[in-house]
Amino acid sequence: MTSPPALLLVGHGTRDDAGAEAFRSFVRDLGERRPGLPVAGGFIELSPPPLADAVAELTGRGVRNFAAVPLMLVSAGHAKGDIPAALAREEQRHPGTTYAYGRPLGPHPSLLNVLERRVDEALRSAGDEGGASSRAGTTVLLVGRGSTDPDANAEVHKAARLLWEGRGYAGVETAFVSLAAPDVPSGLDRCRMLGARRIVVLPYFLFTGILPDRVRAQTEGWAAAHPETEVLSADVIGPTDELAELVWERYTEAVEGDLRMNCDSCVYRIALPGFEEKVGMPQRPHHHPDDDGHGHGHGHHHHHNDGHAHAH
Known part of the structure; x- marks a missing residue:
């Protein structure tokens, strides 16, 4: 029987130590909730661990299939471009790995x-x-x-x-x-x-x-x-049970291929007034100072099912 894909949580990153630790603590909590499933999380910028380290941790444990969930409320440039491009880079760094990509969390x-x-x-x-x-x-x-x-x-x-x-x-x-x-x-x-x-x-x-x-x-x-x-x-949303259950819902969607990205108003597909130059813009992953990336895999994310396979 094939093992289910590992859960890879992707955060934006923050210069605030407490905020970064809240993310890391939430990742640990998710792992404890599903002890049979490999779980890791990383950031695309500003905070350790970088996404590359999270992937390396899981591949070091023998993981080859990933379902990545962006721990973000809205689908902005990071979720639409930076993360899919970074996942494509990791796929080339770790031959034989595959990635399904989930959608952002809100408004749920x-x-x-x-x-x-x-x-x-x-x-x-x-x-x-x-x-x-x-x-x-x-x-x-x-x-x-x-x-x-x-x-x-x-x-x-x-x-x-x-x-x-x-x-x-x-x-x-x-x-x-x-x-x-x-x-x-x-x-x-x-x-x-x-x-x-x-x-x-x-x-x-x-x-x-x-x-x-x-x-x-x-x-x-x-x-x-x-x-x-x-x-x-008022306070922020925080690491509630509702948030944990929603992450599992997004994980399941990604694993089952039930993706419902909204492309109707995406600036990379539609010429919105004032943003026309972004149509078809190549998507490139963030460089993280803690990541000694090898500079490959830019833009090859059409097979990650993110719904934003723009003209590269």
């Missing part, structure tokens, strides 16, 4: 439920026990990472709308902490101008890190300048 109903829980926790921290009237007086500002990829930014707006539907909030607005507008202060301004009496700023991040800390700092700065508006900060 189980993660939306965790976000709802984080809002409730923030309200309780302010002495509010919740309920319909409490939600009706609460506006949520969902803050994403931000990207130069409009499709990725649109995914955050989609998550915000899905979070709003049926939960009774006064509204759910969207902002970004980097690379895209509106920024956090502008998002808070918008909430105030729409009549928000109480705002919960909700970071759309899996783990702690530099950017979630920046969201909280900018929120506190805006709140100090607008004492007439109640502003609360």
Whole structure:
């Protein structure tokens, strides 16, 4: 009987030690949940271990088949290009290995439920026990990472709308902490101008890190300048049971070939206004300073089933 593919988790990376350790701890927890399945994780930049080390660890244990799941909420350039290209490089480094590639995590109903829980926790921290009237007086500002990829930014707006539907909030607005507008202060301004009496700023991040800390700092700065508006900060999603189960769902999709990537608004396929030059752009893996890569395997990811086999 053929062994199932190993689970290879791929993270973005962060300069925040606590955030990187949260990823590594989550990888260890997943391995403990499924002791019969080889599990490893690596980053594409900024944090150890690099993806190449995670692959080397598993191949050293005899693994030849991988299912890679990007531990990312939206499908931006990293998930669309950097990771598939890096996997192609690893395939050439380790002849005889094969890789199936899963899709990013959000916006999934189980993660939306965790976000709802984080809002409730923030309200309780302010002495509010919740309920319909409490939600009706609460506006949520969902803050994403931000990207130069409009499709990725649109995914955050989609998550915000899905979070709003049926939960009774006064509204759910969207902002970004980097690379895209509106920024956090502008998002808070918008909430105030729409009549928000109480705002919960909700970071759309899996783990702690530099950017979630920046969201909280900018929120506190805006709140100090607008004492007439109640502003609360919610926590990140964190290593919840829901997140672990969703990773297994994405793993199973990849193994079974049930991939549903969205290419309708991908800048590498569609000439979106202002991004026309990206159509057909070659995808190249990040160089990680801890990775003494051999400079091969760029762009040969058409066989990883990622749905973004662009003209190279």
